[in-house]
Amino acid sequence: MKYLLALYDDENQWMNMSEEEMGEVFAAYGAYSEALVEAGAMISGEPLEPTHIGQRLSTKDGKLIVQDGPFTDTKEQLGGYYLIEAPDLDTALDWAAKCPGATHGVVEVRPVWEM
Amino acid sequence: MKYMILVAETEKEFAMRNEAGTPAFEAFMAPWFAYSSELAQAGVIVGGQALMGPETATTVKIREGKRIVQDGPYADAKEQLGGFFVIDVPDTETARDWAVKAPTTKTGHTDLRKVMPYEEGA
Amino acid sequence: MPGDTQESHALAESIARTSYGKLLAILSVRLRDVNAAEEALSAAFEQALKSWPDTGIPKNPEGWLVQVARNRGLDRLRQKAVHDRIEPALTLLAEEAAEASPDNLFPDARLKLLFVCAHPAIDPAMHTPLMLQSVLGLDAARIGSAFLVSPTAMGQRLVRAKTKIKQAGISFDIPEREHLEERVGAVLAAVYAAYGTGWDGDHGTDTGTAGLADEALFLGELLCSLLPSSPEAKGLMALMLYTASRRDARRGAKGKYIPLDRQDTGQWNRQMISRAERLLMEAHALKKPGRYQLEAAIQSAHTKGRLAGRTNWPAIQMLYARLLDLAPSLGAYVSHASALAQMGRHGDALTRLEAVANQVGTYQPYWAVRAYCLRQAGRNFEAAKAYDMAIGLSEDASVKAFLRTEKARLAHPE
Numbered sequence: 001m002k003y004l005l006a007l008y009d010d011e012n013q014w015m016n017m018s019e020e021e022m023g024e025v026f027a028a029y030g031a032y033s034e035a036l037v038e039a040g041a042m043i044s045g046e047p048l049e050p051t052h053i054g055q056r057l058s059t060k061d062g063k064l065i066v067q068d069g070p071f072t073d074t075k076e077q078l079g080g081y082y083l084i085e086a087p088d089l090d091t092a093l094d095w096a097a098k099c100p101g102a103t104h105g106v107v108e109v110r111p112v113w114e115m
Numbered sequence: 116m117k118y119m120i121l122v123a124e125t126e127k128e129f130a131m132r133n134e135a136g137t138p139a140f141e142a143f144m145a146p147w148f149a150y151s152s153e154l155a156q157a158g159v160i161v162g163g164q165a166l167m168g169p170e171t172a173t174t175v176k177i178r179e180g181k182r183i184v185q186d187g188p189y190a191d192a193k194e195q196l197g198g199f200f201v202i203d204v205p206d207t208e209t210a211r212d213w214a215v216k217a218p219t220t221k222t223g224h225t226d227l228r229k230v231m232p233y234e235e236g237a
Numbered sequence: 238m239p240g241d242t243q244e245s246h247a248l249a250e251s252i253a254r255t256s257y258g259k260l261l262a263i264l265s266v267r268l269r270d271v272n273a274a275e276e277a278l279s280a281a282f283e284q285a286l287k288s289w290p291d292t293g294i295p296k297n298p299e300g301w302l303v304q305v306a307r308n309r310g311l312d313r314l315r316q317k318a319v320h321d322r323i324e325p326a327l328t329l330l331a332e333e334a335a336e337a338s339p340d341n342l343f344p345d346a347r348l349k350l351l352f353v354c355a356h357p358a359i360d361p362a363m364h365t366p367l368m369l370q371s372v373l374g375l376d377a378a379r380i381g382s383a384f385l386v387s388p389t390a391m392g393q394r395l396v397r398a399k400t401k402i403k404q405a406g407i408s409f410d411i412p413e414r415e416h417l418e419e420r421v422g423a424v425l426a427a428v429y430a431a432y433g434t435g436w437d438g439d440h441g442t443d444t445g446t447a448g449l450a451d452e453a454l455f456l457g458e459l460l461c462s463l464l465p466s467s468p469e470a471k472g473l474m475a476l477m478l479y480t481a482s483r484r485d486a487r488r489g490a491k492g493k494y495i496p497l498d499r500q501d502t503g504q505w506n507r508q509m510i511s512r513a514e515r516l517l518m519e520a521h522a523l524k525k526p527g528r529y530q531l532e533a534a535i536q537s538a539h540t541k542g543r544l545a546g547r548t549n550w551p552a553i554q555m556l557y558a559r560l561l562d563l564a565p566s567l568g569a570y571v572s573h574a575s576a577l578a579q580m581g582r583h584g585d586a587l588t589r590l591e592a593v594a595n596q597v598g599t600y601q602p603y604w605a606v607r608a609y610c611l612r613q614a615g616r617n618f619e620a621a622k623a624y625d626m627a628i629g630l631s632e633d634a635s636v637k638a639f640l641r642t643e644k645a646r647l648a649h650p651e
Binding site: 002004006008044046047048049051053054055056057058059064071072074076078080081083089093096097102103105106107108109110111112113115 | 117119121132135162164165166167169171172173174175176177182184188189190192196198199201211214215217220221223224225226227228229230231233
């Protein structure tokens with residue numbers, strides 16, 4: 001099965017990081033991505049720019065509404081994702097737990113809809 | 116530049132995932148097929164995936180070295196992530212035009228996020 | 238040898254009553270889908286009622302039912318597979334089905350299902366209901382009434398949980414060693430929840446969930462046999478047996494509540510007690526203490542104390558202190574204070590109670606123990622107020638009556 005690991009974390013913590021700390025985080029994600037590739041579990045994955053660069057689009061009374069990020073009151077926002085291949089949820093949860101995002105944020109694991 | 120288009124659907128739309136083969140399902144899917152084939156024909160699509168509903172979601176976090184697993188999606192919201200597309204386009208304006216066209220812009224909402232550029236092998 | 242219709246019906250009915258859960262467990266593990274297993278099993282029973290009168294009752298009726306249900310389940314999955322394009326999974330299932338005879342599946346299919354039911358990705362509130370339905374075959378109405386939820390609502394929650402098991406792809410394998418202990422803990426907690434909050438120490442009431450005590454005892458025995466090296470499975474079973482042994486003695490005429498120190502020990506179930514003692518010893522020999530073993534040891538001390546005519550409160554006090562280190566809870570805290578009070582250390586008990594005063598909310602035992610301590614300390618006015626709180630917060634009429642009598646003794650000191 002395919003699973004999406006959606007990484008939610010406090011995007012402000014990134015802005016308050018020193019160059020060195022940032023380097024460590026990138027290294028941790030790099031190692032994690034490599035492990036996924038090695039295990040043959042990696043399909044794709046991307047980090048995202050902070051929400052203030054993003055936009056939310058919806059329609060009200062037939063009119064387009066454009067809202068700049070952050071979109072929710074929660075501290076945590078979607079910061080990136082991995083799409084992985086795993087035989088079952090338990091294996092997907094194991095991968096999610098190993099993701100650096102699980103320690104400084106929350107990882108949501110969702111099965112892909114195979115139409 | 117790469118962008119992620121995240122589509123947020125309502126409970127009604129998620130329920131449709133179990134209605135395969137019905138006319139209602141066909142009607143629900145038609146705009147999605149049209150949208151994704153338009154993205155494909157324009158040659159901008161990099162990837163994408165539809166997701167099972169939020170009731171199938173599980174969250175994982177590590178706190179004080181302990182794994183905490185919970186039933187349900189992370190966000191407590193009416194409209195939940197139902198799928199995503201990753202596109203490669205020259206600028207934000209083009210990306211936004213594509214995001215606006217996603218069917219959820221009318222039924223739920225659509226988020227446009229810029230993918231962080233990184234050097235290959237860095 | 239064709240059997241007669243009546244005999245076939247009687248046999249099918251008796252299998253449904255005694256083995257439904259076992260058969261469902263086997264099928265759920267095979268098909269990796271609890272809903273599909275239920276459907277297939279009920280179709281197999283229907284088929285049995287139709288064909289047994291003509292063909293005769295098969296030599297191994299349970300094996301026959303599993304075979305028919307599994308074939309049917311696989312057929313249905315195959316039809317769906319064409320639709321869902323899940324061929325690889327299907328091939329695997331077919332291979333497994335070919336190699337497995339129903340008999341060698343019997344031992345651990347139910348264990349696998351127990352782990353699935355208490356999976357961390359399933360809402361913990363649904364662990365127990367799922368177990369009761371899929372392992373014991375209880376219907377949603379019965380489970381709903383025990384959890385004070387309408388049958389419809391319970392039915393919907395059960396379907397939702399089973400849908401998640403299937404759609405999210407929860408594994409039906411025994412968890413890896415790394416997570417095994419935690420997962421066993423969740424299974425034990427769900428069984429204990431079935432036993433009911435009603436048997437919470439000696440202060441609780443047994444309204445609401447009391448009806449599931451027998452089911453919990455059955456699940457507990459099952460766990461002891463499936464997890465022979467788990468000291469906590471034995472500890473939980475011993476704990477449930479100690480309290481169950483007093484079931485007949487807890488109620489007097491007209492259902493009046495009788496606290497432990499006034500129960501007629503002649504009404505205690507000695508068989509349950511000796512089985513509990515044996516389990517606790519076996520658990521102890523495994524040298525890995527845990528919350529259930531400690532709670533069982535406390536109940537053991539109470540039982541021995543009553544039988545010997547003298548309760549070893551210092552030992553009970555120490556066991557509660559260890560329990561608080563391992564698994565702190567308000568209940569254990571209050572019970573610890575109660576043990577101190579029984580040792581004559583009312584002052585220490587009251588100090589401890591006051592330390593948690595801001596988090597007791599509507600926890601009735603707190604007020605009952607506090608009232609007792611205050612009475613012992615001769616603080617009658619405050620004791621009367623605490624008794625009123627304890628009476629007001631109690632759900633059980635016979636507990637209320639007992640506490641009213643206790644309160645009345647304030648005005649008429651012996």
